[in-house]
Amino acid sequence: MSGPPLLSVHGLGRSFGGVRAVDDVSFTVEPDSVRSIIGPNGAGKTTLLDLITGFTAPDSGRVEFAGRPISGLPPHKLPPLGLMRTFQSARLVPGLSVRENVMLGGYRFTRARLLSDGLRLPRGRREERALSARADELLRFLELERFAGADAADLPAGVQRLVEVARGLAGGPRLLLLDEPAAGLDDTETGELSDVLRAVCAGGVSLVVIEHNIELIMRLSHAVLVLDAGRVIADGPPAAVRDDPAVIEAYLGAGA
Numbered sequence: 212m213s214g215p216p217l218l219s220v221h222g223l224g225r226s227f228g229g230v231r232a233v234d235d236v237s238f239t240v241e242p243d244s245v246r247s248i249i250g251p252n253g254a255g256k257t258t259l260l261d262l263i264t265g266f267t268a269p270d271s272g273r274v275e276f277a278g279r280p281i282s283g284l285p286p287h288k289l290p291p292l293g294l295m296r297t298f299q300s301a302r303l304v305p306g307l308s309v310r311e312n313v314m315l316g317g318y319r320f321t322r323a324r325l326l327s328d329g330l331r332l333p334r335g336r337r338e339e340r341a342l343s344a345r346a347d348e349l350l351r352f353l354e355l356e357r358f359a360g361a362d363a364a365d366l367p368a369g370v371q372r373l374v375e376v377a378r379g380l381a382g383g384p385r386l387l388l389l390d391e392p393a394a395g396l397d398d399t400e401t402g403e404l405s406d407v408l409r410a411v412c413a414g415g416v417s418l419v420v421i422e423h424n425i426e427l428i429m430r431l432s433h434a435v436l437v438l439d440a441g442r443v444i445a446d447g448p449p450a451a452v453r454d455d456p457a458v459i460e461a462y463l464g465a466g467a
Contacts (some may be wrong), residue, residue, distance in 0.1 A: 223272035234441040250438035293385035313346035316381030349377040367409035369400030
């Protein structure tokens with residue numbers, strides 16, 4: 212991990228109905244790293260991701276990605292820059308296979324998409340073959356080949372989460388934001404997810420992970436940001452954050 216930050220968040224803030232959901236939050240994400248964001252329910256974690264990715268406009272502050280200001284850009288403008296995200300609930304398309312769902316992650320980057328889809332022009336066919344090959348490569352990487360032809364909606368929760376990761380990687384991002392990727396997973400599935408995310412980071416994709424599973428956070432992260440009532444109460448290496456009295460009181464519980 213070296214060089215300038217890949218993502219820089221400066222003083223982000225947002226209020227809803229007089230309640231400060233995100234209050235002057237600043238942090239960075241370094242290249243080739245995993246930055247986790249934790250905090251109790253209602254701490255502002257998902258709202259923070261929404262502010263970064265253009266789903267909600269901030270009241271204050273700014274965001275830079277790869278040295279470029281991205282505050283105010285709509286969500287669809289970010290993937291071509293190399294920034295992708297997933298959501299708390301699986302957003303796979305029912306009726307489409309796992310391979311087709313993964314292909315959707317790269318579909319927006321095809322130059323021939325609109326015209327060629329309708330006319331089946333050569334460029335469109337070439338790009339579709341390339342997307343299919345990329346999807347198969349990712350399914351092999353995530354050990355999901357056996358599910359390639361299955362309806363994504365029929366899969367167990369753990370497999371659906373991995374398919375979402377594959378779809379997020381299909382466009383070749385530099386940074387992938389994951390909102391509670393381990394939600395609903397058992398211990399075995401969470402361990403498999405941890406291994407996958409480590410491999411993704413080792414492959415050159417930085418990660419921002421919102422998660423409640425502290426064990427996963429401790430073994431996966433290079434740096435951890437802790438929110439409580441929209442404000443940063445701790446920021447640092449996992450071990451230091453775990454032992455921080457403010458974190459123990461606000462998030463882990465006094466008996467932790």
